[in-house]
Amino acid sequence: MHDAMRRRILMLAASGALGAGGLSGFMSRVLASGDLPKTSQVHRLEGSATVNGQAAKAGTPVKAGDRVATGPSSQAVVVLGQDAFLLREKTIVEMRGRESTLTELLISTGKVLSVFSKKPVSIKAATATIGIRGTGAYLEVDDADVYFCLCYGEAVLQGPGMADKVVKTTHHEQPLLVRAGLGTMTADAAGFRNHTDEELVLLESLVGREPPFMKGGVYPASKY
Numbered sequence: 001m002h003d004a005m006r007r008r009i010l011m012l013a014a015s016g017a018l019g020a021g022g023l024s025g026f027m028s029r030v031l032a033s034g035d036l037p038k039t040s041q042v043h044r045l046e047g048s049a050t051v052n053g054q055a056a057k058a059g060t061p062v063k064a065g066d067r068v069a070t071g072p073s074s075q076a077v078v079v080l081g082q083d084a085f086l087l088r089e090k091t092i093v094e095m096r097g098r099e100s101t102l103t104e105l106l107i108s109t110g111k112v113l114s115v116f117s118k119k120p121v122s123i124k125a126a127t128a129t130i131g132i133r134g135t136g137a138y139l140e141v142d143d144a145d146v147y148f149c150l151c152y153g154e155a156v157l158q159g160p161g162m163a164d165k166v167v168k169t170t171h172h173e174q175p176l177l178v179r180a181g182l183g184t185m186t187a188d189a190a191g192f193r194n195h196t197d198e199e200l201v202l203l204e205s206l207v208g209r210e211p212p213f214m215k216g217g218v219y220p221a222s223k224y
Contacts, residue, residue, distance in 0.1 A: 040080045040100045043206060047074025047089070064097035070110070077206070082117035084203040113138045113195045115203045115211070127180040131156040136204070136211060138195040146178040147190060151200055152212050159185030171213050172224055197224045 042049065042060040048071035049056045062068065062080055069092045070076050078085045081100035087093065091110025097103040105114070107125040114123075118134035125141045128148070135153025139146060148157070150169045157165040157176070161184030167174055177190040200211045213222075 041078070042068075042076055043079050043084075044077040045074070046076075047071055049074060049076045049087070062095070064095055064099055064102060067092065067094045069093075077203070079206055082207045083121075084115050084206045086113040086199055086203060088112070107139055107141045109141050111138075111140045111194065113199055113203065115200060115207065115209070117207070117209075126178070127159050127185055128178045129158045131158070136200050140194065144179070147175065147193065148178055148187075149175040149192065149195065151195075157187055159187075161185060162187070171222075192224065195224075197222050 040062045042051070042056050042058055042062060045056065045058050050069050050071075051060055051062060051066050053067070056068070056076075062078055064080065068076070068078055068087065070087045070089055072089055074089050076087045078087060080095055080102050083102050085093070088111040091112055092108040093110070093112060094106040094108070095102055095104075096106065101119070102116075102121055103119075104122045104124065105112075107123065113136075115136045116132060116134055120131065120133050123130040123132060123137070123139070125139055125146045125148075128146050130137070130148065132150075132153060132155045135155060136151035137153075137155070138149045138151060141147075149172055150167045151172050152170050153168075155167045157167060157178070159178065159180065165187055167176070172192055175190040175192055176187045178185060178187045180186075197211070197213065201214065204211050
């Protein structure tokens with residue numbers, strides 16, 4: 001992480017500016033761990049995780065094509081090239097692409113907060129396909145439905161029997177609950193849930209960026 005950026009985020013965390021609750025203990029430890037990851041890897045792990053079925057730890061390399069899974073009561077921060085991910089417990093993802101360049105993210109189950117560089121990426125979750133480019137996004141995937149919050153940026157949501165849905169946001173304005181029933185997918189308005197601006201700030205900082213809602217390093221008053 002660039003020293004100036006890390007100092008600024010530490011100051012924001014200390015002042016309580018990063019949301020009403022500040023950074024969680026886990027995310028504070030991610031921030032305190034210091035340097036920008038020099039390679040694609042499991043950057044921080046609390047609990048258990050596997051990469052391609054093998055037990056992982058902080059520093060375990062990750063490349064395109066790998067399958068990453070977290071265990072119960074576990075969390076992992078994973079960096080792949082210029083993309084970064086927070087995987088909550090019981091989450092399974094497959095990161096497809098070439099070497100350290102992600103082109104497709106498959107989410108089998110679980111909860112994932114992601115920040116992406118400005119390149120096309122396809123997210124597949126249950127029957128939904130989401131095309132994005134340079135965004136932040138949070139998804140929860142289970143047997144019944146998919147929760148999708150485009151935290152900022154633009155996305156195209158596609159699914160069986162549904163016309164393409166273009167989503168544009170600057171700050172979590174349009175969370176959706178995506179369901180497939182009788183061969184037709186629907187996307188309905190949903191409430192905001194289970195992710196925070198401070199987590200987005202931290203993930204972006206790991207790949208040398210700031211989210212667009214931070215203007216010139218200033219963190220706005222936020223309810224998220």
